[in-house]
Amino acid sequence: MTLADRRILLVIGGGIAAYKSLDLIRRLRERGASVRCVLTAGAQRFVTPLAASALSGQRSHTDLFDREDEAEIGHIRLARDADMVVVAPATANLMARMASGAADDLASTVLLATTLPILLAPAMNVRMWQHPATQRNLARLLADGVHVVGPNDGAMAEAEHGPGRLAEPAEIADAVERVLSQNGVMLRSEPRGSRLEAPSAVGAFFETPRAQPGAPQDDAGGLTALPLAGRRMLVTSGPTHEPIDPVRYIANRSSGRQGHAIAAAAAAAGAAVTLVSGPVAIPDPPGVTVVRVESAREMLAAVQATLPAEIAIFAAAVADWRAANEAGQKIKKDDKRRSRGLQLIENPDILATIAHRKEGRPALVVGFAAETENVVEHARAKLARKGCDLIVANDVAPESGVMGGTRNSVHLVTPDGVETWPTLDKEEVARRLVARLADMLDAQRRTGG
Ligand SMILES: Cc1cc2nc3c(=O)[nH]c(=O)nc-3n(C[C@H](O)[C@H](O)[C@H](O)COP(=O)(O)O)c2cc1C
Numbered sequence: 001m002t003l004a005d006r007r008i009l010l011v012i013g014g015g016i017a018a019y020k021s022l023d024l025i026r027r028l029r030e031r032g033a034s035v036r037c038v039l040t041a042g043a044q045r046f047v048t049p050l051a052a053s054a055l056s057g058q059r060s061h062t063d064l065f066d067r068e069d070e071a072e073i074g075h076i077r078l079a080r081d082a083d084m085v086v087v088a089p090a091t092a093n094l095m096a097r098m099a100s101g102a103a104d105d106l107a108s109t110v111l112l113a114t115t116l117p118i119l120l121a122p123a124m125n126v127r128m129w130q131h132p133a134t135q136r137n138l139a140r141l142l143a144d145g146v147h148v149v150g151p152n153d154g155a156m157a158e159a160e161h162g163p164g165r166l167a168e169p170a171e172i173a174d175a176v177e178r179v180l181s182q183n184g185v186m187l188r189s190e191p192r193g194s195r196l197e198a199p200s201a202v203g204a205f206f207e208t209p210r211a212q213p214g215a216p217q218d219d220a221g222g223l224t225a226l227p228l229a230g231r232r233m234l235v236t237s238g239p240t241h242e243p244i245d246p247v248r249y250i251a252n253r254s255s256g257r258q259g260h261a262i263a264a265a266a267a268a269a270g271a272a273v274t275l276v277s278g279p280v281a282i283p284d285p286p287g288v289t290v291v292r293v294e295s296a297r298e299m300l301a302a303v304q305a306t307l308p309a310e311i312a313i314f315a316a317a318v319a320d321w322r323a324a325n326e327a328g329q330k331i332k333k334d335d336k337r338r339s340r341g342l343q344l345i346e347n348p349d350i351l352a353t354i355a356h357r358k359e360g361r362p363a364l365v366v367g368f369a370a371e372t373e374n375v376v377e378h379a380r381a382k383l384a385r386k387g388c389d390l391i392v393a394n395d396v397a398p399e400s401g402v403m404g405g406t407r408n409s410v411h412l413v414t415p416d417g418v419e420t421w422p423t424l425d426k427e428e429v430a431r432r433l434v435a436r437l438a439d440m441l442d443a444q445r446r447t448g449g
Pocket of ligand 1: 091
């Protein structure tokens with residue numbers, strides 16, 4: 001019983017996935033937890049308090065001004081008499097109310113009054129999830145130390161596809177276990193950037209320290225912020241596809257895993273992240289605005305449209321060349337003239353273009369160098385040639401397994417020297433890199449650079 005004697009307050013929001021919260025009650029109880037439910041008015045349109053009570057074995061709560069409820073167990077006791085609060089499904093509306101500090105019904109009042117760890121399991125239409133307002137609210141809530149599991153990627157109602165599905169009840173129960181197992185650590189304040197966990201994929205788990213009353217104050221007298229709170233970050237990721245004709249293209253083996261992990265780690269560190277991604281087969285990282293592109297030229301245009309940003313990380317494997325004459329129709333096998341030799345021309349150099357900007361250059365420009373030989377030597381030359389602040393150099397020789405793999409061996413090359421990291425999961429590389437960039441940005445600020 002992994003949750004033996006744990007007390008969960010489950011807030012059920014008014015979304016179509018509310019029925020899954022009933023399964024969640026069952027799963028939490030199977031693991032030994034006791035569950036008490038609060039239902040919003042919206043939730044009661046989808047599931048009944050009676051069903052929640054029957055499954056939890058405890059009376060469910062719905063009304064802030066219920067005389068009996070308030071006499072028996074008031075909203076402040078509800079907010080205290082548990083080990084953690086889970087919101088599932090967390091609707092867009094409930095997230096907005098939480099982010100703004102509203103307390104206009106029992107659920108939002110309890111959520112504002114509690115100092116317990118809070119885990120949100122958002123579920124909504126993909127456009128609602130991707131709306132800048134919801135992403136702003138998510139960033140605010142993460143910065144407040146709320147934990148988030150999901151949403152997952154997949155087919156949704158209204159024949160749409162994308163992130164927005166409620167995480168599966170078992171995934172939510174797993175996330176509850178993780179939060180509770182770290183609870184002692186989580187409630188203590190930690191040095192900046194020391195324990196950020198990077199979610200690597202949609203459905204992953206954001207782990208951020210919950211700002212607590214009494215936590216250390218920053219220079220401005222506010223609670224200590226996440227290391228990149230309020231910063232704008234641009235990340236490119238994945239390969240580019242350079243069309244030869246309408247059905248063929250030039251590509252490379254980049255999976256996008258490293259770039260996506262960096263975007264996720266930066267979002268978990270509080271940054272507002274835009275990820276410009278070439279075609280990849282991995283899910284969008286949660287809490288990140290994703291712009292999808294195909295070719296190097298589209299990527300450059302998207303990057304330019306995204307700036308300004310304080311940090312720009314160019315992790316995409318951009319094709320150096322493209323077909324000089326893209327055919328409007330599929331090239332036929334017997335087209336001797338075209339099939340004899342493919343003419344290539346150079347693509348724009350996105351990293352150098354941005355790093356050499358006179359105006360609007362990001363304070364930190366980071367390039368990636370994928371090399372198959374003389375990795376550090378080539379990276380040093382690239383740093384100077386491209387005019388960036390840092391190169392993350394990695395060996396992508398086939399035997400290294402880096403391209404398309406889950407681990408990476410990198411060297412950090414700056415004008416000050418070279419630092420070699422051990423082979424790490426791409427998520428860990430992302431976390432360390434984000435923490436390093438936050439420090440570099442701080443150092444630049446202090447020295448007025
Ligand atoms: C059929 C139907 C399904 C809905 N599904 C969702 C949903 O999955 N996620 C969401 O955020 N809102 C959804 N809504 C809108 C919410 O019910 C609405 O914003 C409500 O005010 C949420 O209240 P609450 O957050 O206080 O529970 C849905 C509405 C209807 C009518």
